[in-house]
Amino acid sequence: MTKPKILVVDDDPDLLRAMRLRLRANNCEIATAADGYSAIATAQKERPDLIILDLGLPAGDGFAVLERLQNNNQLAGIPVIVLSARDPQGNEERALKAGASMFFQKPVDNEELMNVIRVTLPQWHPAVVPLPS
Amino acid sequence: MDPQTTSVLLIEDNPGDADLMRLRLVEGHSSVKVRCVQRLSDALSALSREQPSLVLLDLNLPDSRGAETFRKVLEKAPNVPVVVISGQDDEALAIKAVNQGVQDYLIKGDITSKHLERTIRYAVERQALLRSIEMAQKQRLEFKNQFLSHISHELRTPLTCIHQYATLLSDGLAGPVSPDQADHLKTILKSVNQLHAMIRDLLEATRAESGKMRVEPRCIAIGDLIQQAIAMMTPTAQEKHIGLEAGVDKRIPLVYADPDRILEVLINLIDNSIKFTPQEGSVVVRACMTETDAGFVYCSVSDTGRGISPEAKMLIFERLYQDPDAVDNNRSGLGLGLFICREIVRLHEGKIWVTSEPGHGSTFTFTLPVYSLPKLLSPVVIWQNRLRPAFVLVRVQLKPVTNPPQGNWRDLWQQCLDTLRHCVYLDKDLVLPPLGSPGPDETFFVVACTDMQRSEIMITRIREQLGKIAGLHGKGTLAVSAAPIELPRAEPGGSFPGESLDEQVERLAARIAEMIVGNMEKQKSAARSNGKPRQSVIHKGDVQ
Numbered sequence A: 001m002t003k004p005k006i007l008v009v010d011d012d013p014d015l016l017r018a019m020r021l022r023l024r025a026n027n028c029e030i031a032t033a034a035d036g037y038s039a040i041a042t043a044q045k046e047r048p049d050l051i052i053l054d055l056g057l058p059a060g061d062g063f064a065v066l067e068r069l070q071n072n073n074q075l076a077g078i079p080v081i082v083l084s085a086r087d088p089q090g091n092e093e094r095a096l097k098a099g100a101s102m103f104f105q106k107p108v109d110n111e112e113l114m115n116v117i118r119v120t121l122p123q124w125h126p127a128v129v130p131l132p133s
Numbered sequence B: 001m002d003p004q005t006t007s008v009l010l011i012e013d014n015p016g017d018a019d020l021m022r023l024r025l026v027e028g029h030s031s032v033k034v035r036c037v038q039r040l041s042d043a044l045s046a047l048s049r050e051q052p053s054l055v056l057l058d059l060n061l062p063d064s065r066g067a068e069t070f071r072k073v074l075e076k077a078p079n080v081p082v083v084v085i086s087g088q089d090d091e092a093l094a095i096k097a098v099n100q101g102v103q104d105y106l107i108k109g110d111i112t113s114k115h116l117e118r119t120i121r122y123a124v125e126r127q128a129l130l131r132s133i134e135m136a137q138k139q140r141l142e143f144k145n146q147f148l149s150h151i152s153h154e155l156r157t158p159l160t161c162i163h164q165y166a167t168l169l170s171d172g173l174a175g176p177v178s179p180d181q182a183d184h185l186k187t188i189l190k191s192v193n194q195l196h197a198m199i200r201d202l203l204e205a206t207r208a209e210s211g212k213m214r215v216e217p218r219c220i221a222i223g224d225l226i227q228q229a230i231a232m233m234t235p236t237a238q239e240k241h242i243g244l245e246a247g248v249d250k251r252i253p254l255v256y257a258d259p260d261r262i263l264e265v266l267i268n269l270i271d272n273s274i275k276f277t278p279q280e281g282s283v284v285v286r287a288c289m290t291e292t293d294a295g296f297v298y299c300s301v302s303d304t305g306r307g308i309s310p311e312a313k314m315l316i317f318e319r320l321y322q323d324p325d326a327v328d329n330n331r332s333g334l335g336l337g338l339f340i341c342r343e344i345v346r347l348h349e350g351k352i353w354v355t356s357e358p359g360h361g362s363t364f365t366f367t368l369p370v371y372s373l374p375k376l377l378s379p380v381v382i383w384q385n386r387l388r389p390a391f392v393l394v395r396v397q398l399k400p401v402t403n404p405p406q407g408n409w410r411d412l413w414q415q416c417l418d419t420l421r422h423c424v425y426l427d428k429d430l431v432l433p434p435l436g437s438p439g440p441d442e443t444f445f446v447v448a449c450t451d452m453q454r455s456e457i458m459i460t461r462i463r464e465q466l467g468k469i470a471g472l473h474g475k476g477t478l479a480v481s482a483a484p485i486e487l488p489r490a491e492p493g494g495s496f497p498g499e500s501l502d503e504q505v506e507r508l509a510a511r512i513a514e515m516i517v518g519n520m521e522k523q524k525s526a527a528r529s530n531g532k533p534r535q536s537v538i539h540k541g542d543v544q
Helices: A013-025 A036-046 A062-070 A088-097 A110-120 B015-028 B040-049 B067-076 B091-099 B113-170 B179-209 B222-239 B259-275 B310-315 B337-347 B373-381 B409-422 B452-473 B501-529
Strands: A005-009 A029-033 A050-053 A080-084 A102-105 B006-011 B032-037 B054-058 B082-086 B104-107 B218-220 B243-248 B255-257 B282-289 B296-303 B352-357 B361-369 B392-400 B429-431 B442-448 B476-484
Touching: A005 A013, A005 A036, A013 A029, A013 B113, A029 A036, A036 A050, A036 A062, A050 A062, A062 A080, A062 A088, A080 A088, A080 A110, A088 A102, A088 B409, A102 A110, B006 B015, B006 B040, B006 B113, B015 B032, B015 B113, B032 B040, B040 B054, B040 B067, B054 B067, B054 B113, B067 B082, B067 B091, B082 B091, B082 B113, B091 B104, B104 B113, B113 B179, B179 B337, B218 B222, B218 B259, B222 B243, B222 B259, B222 B282, B222 B296, B255 B259, B255 B361, B259 B282, B259 B296, B259 B337, B259 B361, B337 B352, B337 B361, B373 B429, B373 B442, B373 B501, B392 B409, B392 B452, B392 B501, B409 B429, B409 B442, B409 B452, B442 B452, B442 B501, B452 B476
Parallel strands: A005 A029, A005 A050, A050 A080, A080 A102, B006 B032, B006 B054, B054 B082, B082 B104, B243 B282
Antiparallel strands: B218 B255, B282 B296, B296 B361, B352 B361, B392 B442, B392 B476, B429 B442
């Protein structure tokens, strides 16, 4: 894998733009979706290696997206990292049970997020632009 | 039932008194329906079938006397107003009843129908009023919690954006950054982190207030936690040229506490001390035992700051308290830190307090219970005043599949621990508190009061249930094994003549501790001989 493709799902366009900039700088290809419905459609079209998913979304919240991903044979294997402003208490366990592999509360430490992506996608060679230590 | 009808349950064993009361009730109140029982047991079963508008209660019944009578009725029907019928000579008891939740009392031989009617009407109204106040309070608390949880979510969203763009700039992803700009960005990020911490405290305090805060006590070395807290706070102390050091008694026993939560308390206290201590001052964190209170370890954080006034000492742990004299500190936070500390310590059944000499510094002290295996074992291993006949030590080992471990093992292991507790009999088996801070490899031990043969059933259950969880996330492996706990035995049950039950439990505890330590040593040397110096077990002294 040279460039992993990451689908970022969030209803905040400013945050999507920031994530796009950061992930591109880390040698990733980016697809984005701003609601639950287009998240599934984009996942089907783009076949990402990883999905970063918000929970509070219009047109089917994050839990609904997780459920639909799990029920779709072609998409069920894609690892999903949940990135939400919601309280981990209650939501974290629910997200993990619904098939997410990680739960991060916003704001997330970027380095931590990159580390998790690195572990999730072991073949990925990160950072064209090196991250400052 | 017609809403105008008042249904009265009369609990009175004297038939003459009961008839008289019935007569008075009907005289004054045209729409009253009376049901009479003579025994408390009948009254309680009547109350569980149907709740009357009011209970009239004689305290001395064939099957219950005095205070016990009204307590049982109040417990059974907390929402039904109760009026006690008292004799001439025990008015004191009736007043006590009123203090404990009974609405009113009547004195036998002194009851007119008018008086009775008024007493009943007011008792019913007062009870209804009390209920509506209680409901309103509950609703208000619920609303407040929802509101706080909602705002904290709403505040986090723009905060995330500020954080993302500030880090994009500071990481140079939007072009080169000059040293001045880098410095300004650092200030922005520092403030973002402060705001983030405040939102977290707000949620935490709300949780504490509504009883939803949770602690998961483990068997931990407090000295390690103190070292960890000091390592984390040293940069902050150095920035202000304040000395920060530990003074931990080497012989301090292990404590029974939640390492994450206690680290939070230590960091909070150290942070406070640094805030209120002038440059070149010092902060010392200690842990020691006292002669008078052998069951607890005393942890303290002392500073050479400006101290706390006696008035402030009374209020300092209260929610939202702010020191009015803290003019030198423009970022004093929400005033929730010490409140959260107090709640965490309370959940550990410890105490927290402050001593201070204004102008010379303060010492915050909190206590944590000493880890005592015999104390944990006693309720389980003793049956009918004897030690149970056989014991098995079950080891449940969890390991992450990937190395380095991927992400959420912490929550996964917690989920496993919760499940493990559902796999055992609470009165016959004991899931021992895990050792040290949670790590990517976890080993849980269960003391099962059974023999090897029967323990197989438990082990199968554990394998199945935990296997489901570990398999669900594809992230962990599970190994379960068991060994009998052999006690040197002079008599059946492994006891020695003349040995007290406490001594037997202590001997059992010592044997279990020995087995666990031996087990971990074996694992450690196995890991070493594999050529991988991988930390396989978190034991006393290791903190991640």
